[in-house]
Amino acid sequence: MKLYTFEMAPNPRRVGLFVKHKGIDLATETVDLTTKAQFDPAFKAINPRCTVPALQLDDGTVLADVIAICTYLDSLYPDKPLMGTTPLEKAQIAGWCHRLYVEGLMGVADVLRNTGDMFKDRALPGDVLIEQIPALVDRGMKRIDGFYQAMNQEVEGREFLVGDSLSQADIDLYVCLGFTQWVKRDVPDTCPALQGWRASMAERLE
Ligand SMILES: N[C@@H](CCC(=O)N[C@@H](CS)C(=O)NCC(=O)O)C(=O)O
Structure with missing residues:
Protein backbone atom coordinates (compact mmCIF):
# COMPACT_ATOMS: atom_id res chain seq x y z
CA MET A 1 0.00 0.00 0.00
CA TYR A 77 -6.53 0.24 11.72
CA PRO A 78 -9.38 0.52 14.24
CA ASP A 79 -7.25 1.92 17.08
CA LYS A 80 -7.94 5.61 17.79
CA PRO A 81 -11.00 5.73 15.50
CA LEU A 82 -11.44 9.00 13.64
CA MET A 83 -14.38 8.16 11.39
CA GLY A 84 -16.80 7.24 14.19
CA THR A 85 -17.75 4.06 15.98
CA THR A 86 -21.55 4.17 16.26
CA PRO A 87 -23.86 4.39 13.21
CA LEU A 88 -24.83 7.94 14.22
CA GLU A 89 -21.22 9.11 14.72
CA LYS A 90 -20.21 7.63 11.37
CA ALA A 91 -23.05 9.47 9.65
CA GLN A 92 -22.32 12.76 11.40
CA ILE A 93 -18.60 12.64 10.66
CA ALA A 94 -19.20 11.76 6.99
CA GLY A 95 -21.65 14.68 6.82
CA TRP A 96 -19.13 17.04 8.38
CA CYS A 97 -16.31 15.96 6.06
CA HIS A 98 -18.56 16.56 3.07
CA ARG A 99 -19.77 19.92 4.37
CA LEU A 100 -16.26 21.13 5.21
CA TYR A 101 -14.99 20.16 1.77
CA VAL A 102 -17.83 21.94 -0.02
CA GLU A 103 -18.34 24.97 2.22
CA GLY A 104 -14.80 25.39 3.51
CA LEU A 105 -12.16 24.19 1.07
CA MET A 106 -14.14 25.02 -2.07
CA GLY A 107 -14.68 28.62 -1.01
CA VAL A 108 -10.95 29.12 -0.54
CA ALA A 109 -10.25 27.31 -3.82
CA ASP A 110 -12.57 29.75 -5.60
CA VAL A 111 -10.33 32.59 -4.47
CA LEU A 112 -7.01 30.86 -4.96
CA ARG A 113 -7.60 29.26 -8.33
CA ASN A 114 -9.36 32.12 -10.09
CA THR A 115 -6.56 34.63 -9.83
CA GLY A 116 -2.85 34.78 -10.65
CA ASP A 117 -0.62 32.85 -13.04
CA MET A 118 -0.10 29.73 -10.98
CA PHE A 119 -3.61 28.48 -11.73
CA LYS A 120 -4.04 30.10 -15.13
CA ASP A 121 -6.32 27.78 -17.15
CA ARG A 122 -6.34 25.43 -14.15
CA ALA A 123 -9.29 26.85 -12.24
CA LEU A 124 -10.27 23.31 -11.28
CA PRO A 125 -8.00 20.33 -10.55
CA GLY A 126 -7.43 17.82 -13.34
CA ASP A 127 -5.85 17.95 -16.77
CA VAL A 128 -8.76 19.67 -18.53
CA LEU A 129 -8.07 23.34 -19.26
CA ILE A 130 -10.57 25.45 -17.30
CA GLU A 131 -10.25 29.21 -17.52
CA GLN A 132 -10.34 31.44 -14.48
CA ILE A 133 -13.46 33.47 -13.61
CA PRO A 134 -12.21 36.54 -11.70
CA ALA A 135 -15.69 37.22 -10.24
CA LEU A 136 -15.35 34.02 -8.23
CA VAL A 137 -12.59 35.63 -6.14
CA ASP A 138 -14.98 38.09 -4.55
CA ARG A 139 -17.64 35.42 -4.15
CA GLY A 140 -15.07 33.10 -2.59
CA MET A 141 -14.12 35.72 0.02
CA LYS A 142 -17.78 36.07 0.90
CA ARG A 143 -18.03 32.29 1.20
CA ILE A 144 -15.06 32.27 3.58
CA ASP A 145 -16.57 35.02 5.73
CA GLY A 146 -19.89 33.18 5.92
CA PHE A 147 -18.07 29.95 6.71
CA TYR A 148 -16.27 31.62 9.62
CA GLN A 149 -19.54 32.89 11.10
CA ALA A 150 -21.19 29.48 10.76
CA MET A 151 -18.23 27.60 12.25
CA ASN A 152 -17.93 30.09 15.10
CA GLN A 153 -21.46 29.14 16.13
CA GLU A 154 -20.80 25.43 15.66
CA VAL A 155 -17.75 25.31 17.94
CA GLU A 156 -19.16 27.65 20.60
CA GLY A 157 -18.86 25.78 23.90
CA ARG A 158 -17.64 22.60 22.18
CA GLU A 159 -14.29 20.88 22.15
CA PHE A 160 -15.10 18.55 19.24
CA LEU A 161 -17.53 18.76 16.33
CA VAL A 162 -18.93 15.26 16.88
CA GLY A 163 -19.38 13.58 20.26
CA ASP A 164 -16.74 13.90 22.93
CA SER A 165 -13.58 12.86 21.12
CA LEU A 166 -11.42 13.95 18.21
CA SER A 167 -12.64 12.92 14.76
CA GLN A 168 -11.82 13.55 11.13
CA ALA A 169 -14.42 16.32 11.23
CA ASP A 170 -12.13 18.27 13.58
CA ILE A 171 -9.09 17.57 11.43
CA ASP A 172 -10.93 18.77 8.33
CA LEU A 173 -12.10 22.00 9.98
CA TYR A 174 -8.59 22.61 11.25
CA VAL A 175 -7.17 22.11 7.73
CA CYS A 176 -9.80 24.48 6.29
CA LEU A 177 -8.69 27.18 8.74
CA GLY A 178 -5.09 26.68 7.63
CA PHE A 179 -6.05 26.83 3.95
CA THR A 180 -7.69 30.25 4.39
CA GLN A 181 -4.22 31.59 5.25
CA TRP A 182 -3.23 30.90 1.64
CA VAL A 183 -5.59 33.68 0.57
CA LYS A 184 -4.72 35.86 3.58
CA ARG A 185 -8.22 35.84 5.07
CA ASP A 186 -7.71 35.05 8.73
CA VAL A 187 -10.42 34.17 11.26
CA PRO A 188 -11.73 37.60 12.35
CA ASP A 189 -11.96 38.80 15.95
CA THR A 190 -15.74 38.61 15.62
CA CYS A 191 -15.30 34.81 15.79
CA PRO A 192 -13.55 34.32 19.17
CA ALA A 193 -14.92 30.81 19.72
CA LEU A 194 -13.42 29.70 16.41
CA GLN A 195 -10.08 31.36 17.19
CA GLY A 196 -9.95 29.54 20.54
CA TRP A 197 -11.00 26.22 19.00
CA ARG A 198 -8.24 26.53 16.38
CA ALA A 199 -5.62 27.24 19.04
CA SER A 200 -6.54 24.20 21.12
CA MET A 201 -6.73 21.99 18.02
CA ALA A 202 -3.24 23.19 16.97
CA GLU A 203 -1.85 21.97 20.31
CA ARG A 204 -3.56 18.63 19.87
CA LEU A 205 -2.66 17.99 16.23
CA GLU A 206 0.70 19.64 15.53
N1 LIG B 1 -11.43 14.51 -4.62
C1 LIG B 1 -10.21 14.72 -4.03
C2 LIG B 1 -9.74 16.14 -4.28
C3 LIG B 1 -8.27 16.17 -4.18
C4 LIG B 1 -7.69 17.48 -4.68
O1 LIG B 1 -8.36 18.36 -5.24
N2 LIG B 1 -6.38 17.60 -4.46
C5 LIG B 1 -5.65 18.76 -4.89
C6 LIG B 1 -4.63 19.15 -3.84
S1 LIG B 1 -5.43 19.81 -2.41
C7 LIG B 1 -4.88 18.42 -6.16
O2 LIG B 1 -4.41 17.31 -6.29
N3 LIG B 1 -4.74 19.37 -7.08
C8 LIG B 1 -4.04 19.13 -8.28
C9 LIG B 1 -4.11 20.32 -9.21
O3 LIG B 1 -4.48 21.39 -8.76
O4 LIG B 1 -3.76 20.16 -10.37
C10 LIG B 1 -10.26 14.41 -2.54
O5 LIG B 1 -11.29 14.59 -1.89
O6 LIG B 1 -9.25 13.96 -2.04
Whole structure:
Protein backbone atom coordinates (compact mmCIF):
# COMPACT_ATOMS: atom_id res chain seq x y z
CA MET A 1 0.00 0.00 0.00
CA LYS A 2 1.36 3.42 -0.88
CA LEU A 3 0.09 6.95 -0.30
CA TYR A 4 0.77 9.49 -3.06
CA THR A 5 0.74 12.87 -1.45
CA PHE A 6 1.97 16.46 -1.36
CA GLU A 7 2.03 17.29 2.34
CA MET A 8 1.44 21.04 2.19
CA ALA A 9 -1.70 20.90 0.02
CA PRO A 10 -4.97 20.82 1.99
CA ASN A 11 -6.48 17.52 0.87
CA PRO A 12 -3.23 15.58 1.42
CA ARG A 13 -2.91 17.38 4.74
CA ARG A 14 -6.30 16.03 5.84
CA VAL A 15 -4.94 12.52 5.31
CA GLY A 16 -1.52 13.42 6.72
CA LEU A 17 -3.00 14.53 10.06
CA PHE A 18 -5.25 11.46 10.11
CA VAL A 19 -2.28 9.12 9.59
CA LYS A 20 -0.16 11.01 12.13
CA HIS A 21 -2.83 10.92 14.84
CA LYS A 22 -3.45 7.21 14.34
CA GLY A 23 0.26 6.44 14.18
CA ILE A 24 -0.02 4.43 10.97
CA ASP A 25 3.25 3.56 9.24
CA LEU A 26 2.54 4.10 5.53
CA ALA A 27 4.84 4.12 2.52
CA THR A 28 4.50 7.51 0.84
CA GLU A 29 5.62 9.11 -2.38
CA THR A 30 5.58 12.85 -2.96
CA VAL A 31 3.87 14.15 -6.08
CA ASP A 32 5.21 17.69 -6.32
CA LEU A 33 2.29 19.88 -7.38
CA THR A 34 4.61 22.88 -7.74
CA THR A 35 6.39 21.14 -10.65
CA LYS A 36 3.07 19.77 -12.00
CA ALA A 37 4.18 16.20 -11.29
CA GLN A 38 0.49 15.25 -10.99
CA PHE A 39 0.36 15.35 -14.80
CA ASP A 40 3.32 12.98 -15.32
CA PRO A 41 2.17 9.92 -17.27
CA ALA A 42 3.44 7.63 -14.49
CA PHE A 43 1.18 9.27 -11.90
CA LYS A 44 -1.68 9.69 -14.34
CA ALA A 45 -1.64 5.93 -14.81
CA ILE A 46 -2.22 5.61 -11.05
CA ASN A 47 -4.80 8.39 -10.70
CA PRO A 48 -6.24 9.59 -14.02
CA ARG A 49 -7.86 12.49 -12.16
CA CYS A 50 -4.32 13.84 -11.52
CA THR A 51 -5.00 14.71 -7.87
CA VAL A 52 -3.51 13.89 -4.51
CA PRO A 53 -3.97 12.22 -2.13
CA ALA A 54 -4.23 8.80 -3.77
CA LEU A 55 -3.87 5.55 -1.89
CA GLN A 56 -2.80 2.58 -3.98
CA LEU A 57 -3.61 -0.76 -2.38
CA ASP A 58 -1.48 -3.88 -2.82
CA ASP A 59 -3.94 -5.31 -5.37
CA GLY A 60 -3.64 -2.12 -7.46
CA THR A 61 -6.96 -0.56 -6.41
CA VAL A 62 -6.66 3.21 -6.03
CA LEU A 63 -8.68 5.37 -3.63
CA ALA A 64 -8.47 9.01 -4.69
CA ASP A 65 -10.75 10.86 -2.29
CA VAL A 66 -9.86 11.81 1.27
CA ILE A 67 -13.13 10.47 2.67
CA ALA A 68 -12.60 7.10 0.96
CA ILE A 69 -8.98 6.87 2.11
CA CYS A 70 -9.80 7.73 5.72
CA THR A 71 -12.79 5.39 5.81
CA TYR A 72 -10.65 2.55 4.49
CA LEU A 73 -7.70 3.14 6.81
CA ASP A 74 -9.95 3.63 9.85
CA SER A 75 -11.48 0.18 9.21
CA LEU A 76 -8.08 -1.38 8.64
CA TYR A 77 -6.53 0.24 11.72
CA PRO A 78 -9.38 0.52 14.24
CA ASP A 79 -7.25 1.92 17.08
CA LYS A 80 -7.94 5.61 17.79
CA PRO A 81 -11.00 5.73 15.50
CA LEU A 82 -11.44 9.00 13.64
CA MET A 83 -14.38 8.16 11.39
CA GLY A 84 -16.80 7.24 14.19
CA THR A 85 -17.75 4.06 15.98
CA THR A 86 -21.55 4.17 16.26
CA PRO A 87 -23.86 4.39 13.21
CA LEU A 88 -24.83 7.94 14.22
CA GLU A 89 -21.22 9.11 14.72
CA LYS A 90 -20.21 7.63 11.37
CA ALA A 91 -23.05 9.47 9.65
CA GLN A 92 -22.32 12.76 11.40
CA ILE A 93 -18.60 12.64 10.66
CA ALA A 94 -19.20 11.76 6.99
CA GLY A 95 -21.65 14.68 6.82
CA TRP A 96 -19.13 17.04 8.38
CA CYS A 97 -16.31 15.96 6.06
CA HIS A 98 -18.56 16.56 3.07
CA ARG A 99 -19.77 19.92 4.37
CA LEU A 100 -16.26 21.13 5.21
CA TYR A 101 -14.99 20.16 1.77
CA VAL A 102 -17.83 21.94 -0.02
CA GLU A 103 -18.34 24.97 2.22
CA GLY A 104 -14.80 25.39 3.51
CA LEU A 105 -12.16 24.19 1.07
CA MET A 106 -14.14 25.02 -2.07
CA GLY A 107 -14.68 28.62 -1.01
CA VAL A 108 -10.95 29.12 -0.54
CA ALA A 109 -10.25 27.31 -3.82
CA ASP A 110 -12.57 29.75 -5.60
CA VAL A 111 -10.33 32.59 -4.47
CA LEU A 112 -7.01 30.86 -4.96
CA ARG A 113 -7.60 29.26 -8.33
CA ASN A 114 -9.36 32.12 -10.09
CA THR A 115 -6.56 34.63 -9.83
CA GLY A 116 -2.85 34.78 -10.65
CA ASP A 117 -0.62 32.85 -13.04
CA MET A 118 -0.10 29.73 -10.98
CA PHE A 119 -3.61 28.48 -11.73
CA LYS A 120 -4.04 30.10 -15.13
CA ASP A 121 -6.32 27.78 -17.15
CA ARG A 122 -6.34 25.43 -14.15
CA ALA A 123 -9.29 26.85 -12.24
CA LEU A 124 -10.27 23.31 -11.28
CA PRO A 125 -8.00 20.33 -10.55
CA GLY A 126 -7.43 17.82 -13.34
CA ASP A 127 -5.85 17.95 -16.77
CA VAL A 128 -8.76 19.67 -18.53
CA LEU A 129 -8.07 23.34 -19.26
CA ILE A 130 -10.57 25.45 -17.30
CA GLU A 131 -10.25 29.21 -17.52
CA GLN A 132 -10.34 31.44 -14.48
CA ILE A 133 -13.46 33.47 -13.61
CA PRO A 134 -12.21 36.54 -11.70
CA ALA A 135 -15.69 37.22 -10.24
CA LEU A 136 -15.35 34.02 -8.23
CA VAL A 137 -12.59 35.63 -6.14
CA ASP A 138 -14.98 38.09 -4.55
CA ARG A 139 -17.64 35.42 -4.15
CA GLY A 140 -15.07 33.10 -2.59
CA MET A 141 -14.12 35.72 0.02
CA LYS A 142 -17.78 36.07 0.90
CA ARG A 143 -18.03 32.29 1.20
CA ILE A 144 -15.06 32.27 3.58
CA ASP A 145 -16.57 35.02 5.73
CA GLY A 146 -19.89 33.18 5.92
CA PHE A 147 -18.07 29.95 6.71
CA TYR A 148 -16.27 31.62 9.62
CA GLN A 149 -19.54 32.89 11.10
CA ALA A 150 -21.19 29.48 10.76
CA MET A 151 -18.23 27.60 12.25
CA ASN A 152 -17.93 30.09 15.10
CA GLN A 153 -21.46 29.14 16.13
CA GLU A 154 -20.80 25.43 15.66
CA VAL A 155 -17.75 25.31 17.94
CA GLU A 156 -19.16 27.65 20.60
CA GLY A 157 -18.86 25.78 23.90
CA ARG A 158 -17.64 22.60 22.18
CA GLU A 159 -14.29 20.88 22.15
CA PHE A 160 -15.10 18.55 19.24
CA LEU A 161 -17.53 18.76 16.33
CA VAL A 162 -18.93 15.26 16.88
CA GLY A 163 -19.38 13.58 20.26
CA ASP A 164 -16.74 13.90 22.93
CA SER A 165 -13.58 12.86 21.12
CA LEU A 166 -11.42 13.95 18.21
CA SER A 167 -12.64 12.92 14.76
CA GLN A 168 -11.82 13.55 11.13
CA ALA A 169 -14.42 16.32 11.23
CA ASP A 170 -12.13 18.27 13.58
CA ILE A 171 -9.09 17.57 11.43
CA ASP A 172 -10.93 18.77 8.33
CA LEU A 173 -12.10 22.00 9.98
CA TYR A 174 -8.59 22.61 11.25
CA VAL A 175 -7.17 22.11 7.73
CA CYS A 176 -9.80 24.48 6.29
CA LEU A 177 -8.69 27.18 8.74
CA GLY A 178 -5.09 26.68 7.63
CA PHE A 179 -6.05 26.83 3.95
CA THR A 180 -7.69 30.25 4.39
CA GLN A 181 -4.22 31.59 5.25
CA TRP A 182 -3.23 30.90 1.64
CA VAL A 183 -5.59 33.68 0.57
CA LYS A 184 -4.72 35.86 3.58
CA ARG A 185 -8.22 35.84 5.07
CA ASP A 186 -7.71 35.05 8.73
CA VAL A 187 -10.42 34.17 11.26
CA PRO A 188 -11.73 37.60 12.35
CA ASP A 189 -11.96 38.80 15.95
CA THR A 190 -15.74 38.61 15.62
CA CYS A 191 -15.30 34.81 15.79
CA PRO A 192 -13.55 34.32 19.17
CA ALA A 193 -14.92 30.81 19.72
CA LEU A 194 -13.42 29.70 16.41
CA GLN A 195 -10.08 31.36 17.19
CA GLY A 196 -9.95 29.54 20.54
CA TRP A 197 -11.00 26.22 19.00
CA ARG A 198 -8.24 26.53 16.38
CA ALA A 199 -5.62 27.24 19.04
CA SER A 200 -6.54 24.20 21.12
CA MET A 201 -6.73 21.99 18.02
CA ALA A 202 -3.24 23.19 16.97
CA GLU A 203 -1.85 21.97 20.31
CA ARG A 204 -3.56 18.63 19.87
CA LEU A 205 -2.66 17.99 16.23
CA GLU A 206 0.70 19.64 15.53
N1 LIG B 1 -11.43 14.51 -4.62
C1 LIG B 1 -10.21 14.72 -4.03
C2 LIG B 1 -9.74 16.14 -4.28
C3 LIG B 1 -8.27 16.17 -4.18
C4 LIG B 1 -7.69 17.48 -4.68
O1 LIG B 1 -8.36 18.36 -5.24
N2 LIG B 1 -6.38 17.60 -4.46
C5 LIG B 1 -5.65 18.76 -4.89
C6 LIG B 1 -4.63 19.15 -3.84
S1 LIG B 1 -5.43 19.81 -2.41
C7 LIG B 1 -4.88 18.42 -6.16
O2 LIG B 1 -4.41 17.31 -6.29
N3 LIG B 1 -4.74 19.37 -7.08
C8 LIG B 1 -4.04 19.13 -8.28
C9 LIG B 1 -4.11 20.32 -9.21
O3 LIG B 1 -4.48 21.39 -8.76
O4 LIG B 1 -3.76 20.16 -10.37
C10 LIG B 1 -10.26 14.41 -2.54
O5 LIG B 1 -11.29 14.59 -1.89
O6 LIG B 1 -9.25 13.96 -2.04
